[in-house]
Amino acid sequence: MFTKLKLITLSLCLFTVQALAADKATEDKIKKLIASMSIEEKVGQMTQLDVREVSVTGPEGVAVVKAEKLKKIIHKYKAGSILNAAGQPMNIEQWGSLISAIQDEALSTEHQIPILYGIDSIHGVTYTAGSTLFPHNIGLAASLDLELSNQIAKVTAMETRASGIRWNFDPVLDIGRQPLWSRFEETFGEDPYIVEQMAVGMVKAYEQDGLDKPTAVASTMKHFVGYSAPDNGKDRTPATISDKDLWEYYLPQFQAAVDAGSSTIMINSASINGVPVHASKHLLQDVLRDKMGFKGLIVTDWEDIIRLHTRHRIAATPREAVKIAIDAGIDMSMVPNEMSFFEHLTDLVKSGEISEQRINESVAIILRLKFELGLFDNPYPEQEAIANFGKKQYQDLALESARATMTLLKNETLSKASASILPLTKNDKVLIAGPGANNLGPLHGSWSYSWQGSNEERYPESTLTLVEAFQAEVGADNVTSFAFTGYDNLANYDTDGLAKAAENVDYIVLALGEGAYAESPGALDDLTLDKNQIELAKAAALTGKPVILVLLQGRPRIVKEIEPAMKAILLAYRPGSKGAEAIVDTLYGKHNPSGVLPFSYPQFTGDHSTYDRNFLTNVQQLNVSGVSFNGHKPQWKFGFGLSYSNFTYSKLSLNKSTYSADDKISVSVQIKNTGDKAGEHAVQLFLSDLYASESPDFKRLKRFSKVKLKPGQSKTVKFELTTKDLSFVNSALERVVEDGEFKIAVGDLTKNFNYKK
Numbered sequence: 054m055f056t057k058l059k060l061i062t063l064s065l066c067l068f069t070v071q072a073l074a075a076d077k078a079t080e081d082k083i084k085k086l087i088a089s090m091s092i093e094e095k096v097g098q099m100t101q102l103d104v105r106e107v108s109v110t111g112p113e114g115v116a117v118v119k120a121e122k123l124k125k126i127i128h129k130y131k132a133g134s135i136l137n138a139a140g141q142p143m144n145i146e147q148w149g150s151l152i153s154a155i156q157d158e159a160l161s162t163e164h165q166i167p168i169l170y171g172i173d174s175i176h177g178v179t180y181t182a183g184s185t186l187f188p189h190n191i192g193l194a195a196s197l198d199l200e201l202s203n204q205i206a207k208v209t210a211m212e213t214r215a216s217g218i219r220w221n222f223d224p225v226l227d228i229g230r231q232p233l234w235s236r237f238e239e240t241f242g243e244d245p246y247i248v249e250q251m252a253v254g255m256v257k258a259y260e261q262d263g264l265d266k267p268t269a270v271a272s273t274m275k276h277f278v279g280y281s282a283p284d285n286g287k288d289r290t291p292a293t294i295s296d297k298d299l300w301e302y303y304l305p306q307f308q309a310a311v312d313a314g315s316s317t318i319m320i321n322s323a324s325i326n327g328v329p330v331h332a333s334k335h336l337l338q339d340v341l342r343d344k345m346g347f348k349g350l351i352v353t354d355w356e357d358i359i360r361l362h363t364r365h366r367i368a369a370t371p372r373e374a375v376k377i378a379i380d381a382g383i384d385m386s387m388v389p390n391e392m393s394f395f396e397h398l399t400d401l402v403k404s405g406e407i408s409e410q411r412i413n414e415s416v417a418i419i420l421r422l423k424f425e426l427g428l429f430d431n432p433y434p435e436q437e438a439i440a441n442f443g444k445k446q447y448q449d450l451a452l453e454s455a456r457a458t459m460t461l462l463k464n465e466t467l468s469k470a471s472a473s474i475l476p477l478t479k480n481d482k483v484l485i486a487g488p489g490a491n492n493l494g495p496l497h498g499s500w501s502y503s504w505q506g507s508n509e510e511r512y513p514e515s516t517l518t519l520v521e522a523f524q525a526e527v528g529a530d531n532v533t534s535f536a537f538t539g540y541d542n543l544a545n546y547d548t549d550g551l552a553k554a555a556e557n558v559d560y561i562v563l564a565l566g567e568g569a570y571a572e573s574p575g576a577l578d579d580l581t582l583d584k585n586q587i588e589l590a591k592a593a594a595l596t597g598k599p600v601i602l603v604l605l606q607g608r609p610r611i612v613k614e615i616e617p618a619m620k621a622i623l624l625a626y627r628p629g630s631k632g633a634e635a636i637v638d639t640l641y642g643k644h645n646p647s648g649v650l651p652f653s654y655p656q657f658t659g660d661h662s663t664y665d666r667n668f669l670t671n672v673q674q675l676n677v678s679g680v681s682f683n684g685h686k687p688q689w690k691f692g693f694g695l696s697y698s699n700f701t702y703s704k705l706s707l708n709k710s711t712y713s714a715d716d717k718i719s720v721s722v723q724i725k726n727t728g729d730k731a732g733e734h735a736v737q738l739f740l741s742d743l744y745a746s747e748s749p750d751f752k753r754l755k756r757f758s759k760v761k762l763k764p765g766q767s768k769t770v771k772f773e774l775t776t777k778d779l780s781f782v783n784s785a786l787e788r789v790v791e792d793g794e795f796k797i798a799v800g801d802l803t804k805n806f807n808y809k810k
């Protein structure tokens with residue numbers, strides 16, 4: 054009988070044969086093209102320029118192609134790639150005419166090689182008017198909901214492609230272990246496993262439909278590697294990272310994203326142990342290409358080749374900088390605002406200092422991506438893609454995901470007899486104050502209709518501020534606003550005004566934290582919440598009215614001084630287009646919060662350690678004879694987050710007490726909602742290696758699962774680990790599992806077991 058299985062096998066074989074034939078045909082085309090290209094054309098393909106090099110700002114404040122500029126860039130400098138937006142966010146039609154004009158010009162060249170346009174769509178589509186913006190990654194990590202982050206990436210892919218763009222500089226795989234860093238909000242927090250899980254899902258969501266399909270974009274793993282760990286906390290400054298730590302905490306997520314098929318990678322602008330990553334043959338060749346097996350496109354970050362000369366000072370001239378970066382393994386230079394890269398690389402190849410074979414390799418990679426993206430078939434915005442733009446369900450997803458990020462850190466009762474402060478009831482009279490209450494920037498953060506996200510006038514009319522969301526929910530009569538436009542507007546910090554406005558209300562909701570910023574302009578010298586905000590919080594507390602603190606911020610600003618006076622604290626991160634509604638839904642109990650901290654929230658500026666710290670970090674000798682073990686004392690711990698329900702664990706069990714190499718470790722635990730409200734709960738499984746030949750981490754998150762439970766309902770959650778989960782990277786940079794005792798912890802329950810090879 055000709056079985057179904059045989060049929061499937063046959064069609065799979067046929068598919069593979071066809072795919073191989075297509076690959077071979079593409080490879081032949083690439084070879085032919087390269088053989089017919091001049092050195093200038095090849096260098097041009099490796100050149101990426103800013104859109105402002107081909108455009109001017111038109112009457113509506115958007116980028117409009119300037120014919121002479123475009124001709125120069127395409128015909129003289131033969132540029133292969135353009136990036137970025139300029140001015141106001143453009144609508145789909147405006148993007149369509151910009152991209153079409155650029156492609157028209159590219160197709161008028163001898164070889165008709167289309168332009169590869171790249172953009173930063175970081176939490177939704179940043180630069181297209183009418184797009185939906187989702188919570189930043191730091192909040193998504195708090196949700197521990199992989200389904201949501203995958204869906205967000207899918208919508209981002211569709212709305213980017215609808216804008217005529219097929220290359221997205223996302224996802225960010227940098228790990229948030231340095232809370233001062235101004236791009237902390239773009240990270241998935243401090244844990245490598247969460248970063249890996251979320252990033253891999255996003256890479257797949259971006260690419261899995263097939264790059265030539267109107268629902269996909271090429272993803273970019275960034276920023277390879279160690280960008281997020283600047284020693285002094287400032288953006289693009291040196292990091293000191295041991296090789297052991299690099300392999301343990303910084304590289305696994307890149308490896309996982311390479312394995313998931315990400316097409317491109319962007320390099321860290323800074324240096325590790327004194328070596329700029331753009332100049333590191335070791336990291337780009339030995340590690341990324343050889344060990345990790347990455348075959349896709351390596352692009353620099355902004356201006357990073359010339360900065361080997363101007364900032365890093367490892368190249369005496371810009372020409373030498375080009376030589377170093379190309380020798381190290383860069384395929385494409387995000388130049389992006391001057392032409393010296395083109396001139397120098399052309400000269401270096403003509404003089405034989407860089408071989409033509411070397412640049413052929415990069416050009417082949419670039420052309421291959423253009424073929425895969427279907428640009429050679431049709432480089433213009435696709436009608437099918439445009440049809441996917443701006444759907445109502447994206448707004449629903451924005452609300453659902455913003456709600457899922459909400460992390461309740463405190464919820465006191467007013468007296469022993471009373472219930473918790475939150476949720477509020479609709480008849481309560483509330484005063485809304487603070488710089489985050491009447492501004493959209495703090496809800497969105499970076500990459501929000503502008504690079505910095507701080508241009509209030511660029512946000513769509515339909516996006517609600519916190520004050521508007523309160524009014525919409527409970528009616529203007531119940532809401533008093535003492536909040537003003539402009540984050541730095543001094544009126545927001547008028548303590549007397551606040552006290553007066555609070556006279557007739559039951560509660561004060563204070564929205565503090567940070568205004569929007571991106572990259573280096575967000576540099577910080579002190580993690581403590583700004584003084585004027587601290588004063589405002591103290592004044593609010595002095596009114597005697599219960600104060601509910603809502604924190605809108607991209608990184609954990611220190612609140613130790615005011616925390617005791619706040620009756621409830623909700624961390625909302627950067628919740629995006631529907632963030633205000635999500636906050637209000639949470640405060641009034643329409644949504645039961647389930648977010649958990651994806652980082653250790655520091656209590657002091659000078660005392661920060663990650664949850665997985667080395668055990669020795671716990672040791673504190675504060676006087677001559679006394680040693681304590683409480684060296685890790687965050688304000689709130691990694692994984693912490695309250696709910697309006699209560700969850701209790703029981704029956705934690707393992708399938709064995711001793712495991713050997715090929716065994717599966719099956720863990721089972723029961724969880725019950727013992728509260729009176731339905732809720733979701735993130736079950737987090739931690740593992741500790743009790744003793745190892747090199748100091749083990751205190752504990753590591755190994756699995757998580759989000760469960761929904763009605764009041765009184767129980768569920769059994771099962772996890773499966775392999776013995777690879779017991780491994781660590783040793784000083785010889787080998788991943789090893791050692792015999793010995795381990796501990797599993799879920800909630801307040803623990804179980805020990807042994808491993809023996």
Ligand code: BGC
Pocket residue numbers: 136137173222275319354355572
């Ligand atoms: C950022 C990158 C971004 C690039 C292009 C740089 O300043 O570091 O993350 O992709 O600009 O906009």
